[in-house]
Amino acid sequence: MPPAPQGTILPGTTIQLGRFTVVIDRYIAEGGFAHVYVGSILNNGVIVPGYPVVIKRIAVADKERLAVVNSEIETMKRLGKHKNIVEYMDSCMGKLEHGGYEVLILMEYCGGGPVIDLMNRRLQHRLTEPEILKIFSNVCEAVAYLHYCDPPILHRDIKVENILLSNNDYKLCDFGSATTNILRGDNIPRNVKDIQLLEEEINNHTTLQYRAPEMLDLYMRKGIDEKIDIWALGVLLYKLCYYTTPFEEQGQLAILNARYTIPDHPVFSPALIGLFQSMLKEDPRQRPNIYQVMKMTSTLRGLPCPIQNVSCRHISASLFRYRMPTSTTTDSRSYIDPSLV
Template identity: 35%
Template sequence: YGKLQATTERVALTTASVAHCAAKNVPVMHRLKHGRQYSIGGRTVVEDRQISEGGFAFVWLAHDVVSHEELVLKKILCQDKAALTMAQREVDLLERLPQHPNLVRYYGHTILGTEGKKTKEAILLFEICPGGHLLDLLDRAQGVLGEDRILAVFAEVVAGVAVLHAMRPAIQHRDLKVENVLLGADGKFKLLDFGSWSDECSDTASLDKHAISALQEHIERYTTMMYRPPEMVDFFNQFVISEKVDIWMLGCILFTLMFYRHPFQDESALAIANARYNFPSTPEYSQKLQDLSHWLLARDPGDRPTSRELLQILHGFKECDRPLTLPKAVVERWEQSSP
């Protein structure tokens, strides 16, 4: 994203790999005559070609032997019980998610392994999203989308997040970023990669040292540093970790769509903890959109809107001339940091 380097704390192997190749017109496969065959979700699927790997996960392009529909397999090598539990946890959520145009379509899974051996293989089947991720969208537009396009794209991302937050208990995605939003064949932007999800709210002020240490380890392992909100990088703030972490991450995505750079691209924990970032003067946007960006990046999660409120705000955003009513703390913090 200009100078922005798309770094992650772990390799999240998903359909993004296929989408990126498709968006760049890179040939990603030559079908094998004898690829492995799987029975998943009532389909018979044959793997065609591995197109990505990292850690203990592998992504393959595949096809349905009956319909010839192109699909994506995410294969997770589980070498111990903990790894298998994490893979099963992702599957459990995918099976609970409702079908929604802004969530990547999941078709089922299978778990393979040899009896008596610890290593198992979890194989998850997804739709293919050939339009690329949000970074591809920005690249194609040379970093300038225009306010109307930004709002339209962002509203679809928020709609996907709102589905998660409407579940009971509310689901926190916890790894929202431009690479985890894909453009599907139906023209809709879709969330993917649910391996970091949580439905637990943590009041860091009430946790003991052992619980704090365990929570820190989990955050460092399963979230992306430059997208983490203040409550995840500095427990001394004593904020509650809840679904409002996703609202902060949405703020990072919105900022990136606006300026082709991440607000915390240097990954400074101190800058994140204090919600300090530079707001570029160009391209120029309406005051209302600027205010929305600041609101989502509020230091205190209690000052951020809910995903439902955000959807309501985005509906008719341009038609309504009324300015946003921001929390006092958000206004004061931005006024203090402005030159």
């Protein structure tokens, strides 16, 4: 565990965080403008046993940055509770003595830690194909939940660092980059100023190695929609397999051309390789949608697909249910047919 930086909240400190009274147990991490702590819920002054929580403390300098944090909170509120999404519990905001604002966000604690830590512990004996498919399937369920919202939510920062293990489920976290701003048709930026503003936002809110080609060259005017998350899922799956991203060494030109190599080792099934290949298509129209990705992943695991095929893009999240279909028929294809997209 890293040493606590100056200004962290001391263990044993009790704070009122929205509806909850929380006592700080320990500092665990920092990132950007945030410190992250593990704490416990107090009920009438007594710690609630077996229910640790995470407190994310964010310091922002101005109202513009505060609006970004509030957007993250509103997204988490909107998502509610889902087994593959880190649960938001409450939040509060206050002014800092020397200017700026402090935001505290209370979330569920995922004791298994980030997937990247698991990978680092498994450098000698890497993740097996069933383990990879379990992680990936859980993330796909979370992304499906986002994409089936009305309007659809784009996560925009899917990566191994944003996947946490809690009990036997893997959960997607960090919605600071999430947006409903889908750019198609007349919404695609046309002038240089608007394109430059969008470039700045993308640079601030996404990770280069996971960016889709249409995010790198906005002058192509291909638009930005759910397919950027599909591309990121392809990069994620490749990294789970090979412990590196497809474009780590070759850079942005390789991303723009969707050019990458497949290592000889470790060895994975042709169907698994075909799965990430289907997502890493230069043309977003040739990439599968999240249902097709989920369907293929379930087939590889020998399980029924846990989500329905919703052809309409706009469906209320409250109507979306994760129930096993009555039929257990699986798709016999060993790859995703791009013509289905």
